[in-house]
Amino acid sequence: MPVTQQTAGVTSELAARFADLELVVQPTADEIPTVWVPAERAREVIGHLKSEAAETYPMLYDLTAIDERTRRHREGQPASDFTVVYHLLSFEHNCDVRLKVALQGEMPTLPTITGVFPAAEWYEREVWDMFGVGFDGLPQRPRILMPPWWEGHPLRKESAGRATEIGHLQMSPERAEQWQEMLAFRPQEWGLEELADDPEIMFLNVGPQHGGTHGVVHIVVALRDEEIVRCVVDIGYHHRAAEKMGERQTWHTFIPYTDRIDYLGGVVNNLAYLMSAERLAGLEVPERAQVIRVMLSELYRVNSHLLFYGTFAQDIGALSPVFYMFSDRERIHDVTTAITGARMHPGWFRLGGVAEDLPEGWETLVRDLVAYLTPRLDDYDALVLGSRITKARAKGVGRLNTAESIEWGITGPNLRACGLEWDFRKKRPYSGYERFEFEVPTATGGDCYDRVWVRSQEIRQSLRIITQCLDQMPGGDYKSRQPLATPPLKEPGTMHHIETLIDHFLGVSWGPIIPPGEACLGIEATKGNNGYYLVSDGTESAYRNRIRSPSFPHLQVLPLLAERLEIPDLITILGSIDFVMADVDR
């Protein structure tokens, strides 16, 4: 991999600034400068990159780990049992940097970086939970996704990948009682000990089953009257081990699992995964497939935003909008069903393209849909955003400014609601987005109202893109003819001689072998930046499949938004930040 200009910039600066350190630069398929730093100095280097460097990287985009103990292809990398990976992002210079820390031993530890990036807390807890890599100085209650009685760390290579490998779970009455007891609410476990004896404070457990939380999330709220004094978010109830499954499924058969991450985003998830996978495989996607992907992605974006819009209205007490928007979504599903055969989880994109060509008559379907939806959006705006009660409920509530948003890793419409005009479709065009004309709606208030407004405008821009797809759909293949495209195109001749037959058979049954390497290409998903950090060890499945989802940091910021407000505001905020619990817990 050639070292690009950008790579040279940050690595040479780091080399100059930290001359005493032996920095190892690792080439990666995504061309993000990747530098290995020693564990004890990582915090210092990150602090330097965040605020002092020539190009500052103010956002912690991702923090994760890799269990390197069984990895074969590590050419040129320092010896490591567990590698902690920090991925920083700069909006100002539109570039990334990745730092890696090599750790030795079975249960290694390293200093926390929560002092530099407060948003690192959840990420570091997740790394401990999943890998058993400890962070010195991290606050209480380290488990974040797994239940408190869990033994072991699931993403370590020795942990079983299937339930059938670990024997039957016997739920004896004693064990049930013991687990129940572990789940009992004790304020000190939530860092609320100073409020535990205050007679004016009432602890309210909102969730895990609650009508206003949009999924299974548990929010511990300390109330004085109805004012929220403290609020602690407890996640993990929707954890489905997607990353572990990513190490077990083949590159091809993992695609349908991605649908279920942000389950409202449908094929947008496929695209995020395939961006990284195709980069590793060196696949070029034909133009027609790219435009089909864009069109489907935008249909699902409209779908997701409509659901958000309706449920937000419901959260503040309006009964009807959610029904209008669900019936509109049904019309969108009619179109996606005609094209992909499925509604919410089509799993329809493939390595190198899409599963099938567009069906006959798709233009009419899509054109009718756009014509139907466009005027209805104005009605919705009048009904929801135009209502004075909505304004009273949402304006000025749950404010977040641009600096805080960047600090906490907020991306997507939530970031644009604060005033930063940043859309990865514009700033880092992928899948041919540069060919489309659309605007990036941006608000300035950063409150609940603006978050809804931005999305309501984005629906219109998505419809604009869909119309352009209609008008400019190129001809050609719907899937690449390169060898790693899976499953390979059947014509011409695939099934006519033994070589192509074997190719086809292996690609589908065993799975394609993707060359060793690492890549993470985040895309503008429905809720923010979604990126799959894929590590290939030259086998038929990913060695490490890290899913950086937008909802995770968006939910982490909740206490900052909700504290000092009241219960109704908490629900308004939850409705406005547009998270999906499967996207948080994965």
Place this chain on the structure above:
Amino acid sequence: MPDGASQLLRLAAPAHLVVVVWSTLAYDIVIVAVVFVGALSIAAGLTWFERRLLGFFQDRLGPNRVGPAGLLQPLADTVKMLTKEDWIPPFADRALFILAPAIIIVSVLLAFVIVPVTRTFVVADLNIGLLFFLAMSSLGVYSVALAGWSSASKYSVIGGLRAAAQMMSYEVFMGLALTGVVLLSGSFDLNRIVEGQRGLWYIVPQLPGFIVFLLAGFAEMRRIPFDLVEAESELVAGYRTEYSGMKSGMFLVGEYLGMTLIAALIVTLYFGGWLGPGLPGFLWFAIKVFIVIVFFILVRGTLPRPRYDQLMELGWKILLPLSLANLAITGAIILAVQR
């Protein structure tokens, strides 16, 4: 029509009067039965009607499977609620927990006695009619407050507290709004109030009073936009979170009864009650009440709900001055006219 209770006191009267007394009493009992059964069936019917109408507003069908057009749905719901497990939480205050749903039904049903369906068709033509209504609706507060309190569950308590504060505040504005009508008609007697509207419905001279009464009515009914006491996205089901089976059903019926009652009062106080040309009085009354109820349902299908402090702010900062000004101006005009 003479009051049945006072008739009873005159039982010592000569024998030929006893026949009259007993026939009047029988008439009273019939009216009581008709109003009782009528109010309850309207409440039951409303559970179906509201869902069908909301379904209509919301691009869907609503309950249409039980009986023709789903008309038997209330019956099916009743059977369902009666046969469901009637669970009383072990941590609840048992006596109050059971009492609370009864209070709401009793107080609303009692308030119905003063509603004049026609000039003669009224259970008790009390000369303190309006005061009696205010007294009964105050009793209703006990129901929701006690339900929330006795459930000993956090969501219920918050809902109950919100309910108590909301209903007590809005009763003030409701009472103040009513005084305008009382000043104009010179009576608390609802029949005399209706008679007073022969020339002009009170909605015209009492528009500000009507607006205050309508908003206070929404708060008393605890319906959207003022359904904060059971805001399902925040408080699960508010004060009745812990209730199940028929006890929960009684709150539901109590709410629909309350909605009918407020509609009936709005019609009586501001839209000329049973007055109207051509048709018989009870039909006019029924038509007007129906229109008001449809309006309530339409509002429910349209508006979001404000926050609790915004509701209180609306009450004390806008409705209170408005109703006071209305009272003062009405009084001043009446004085001026009398001079």
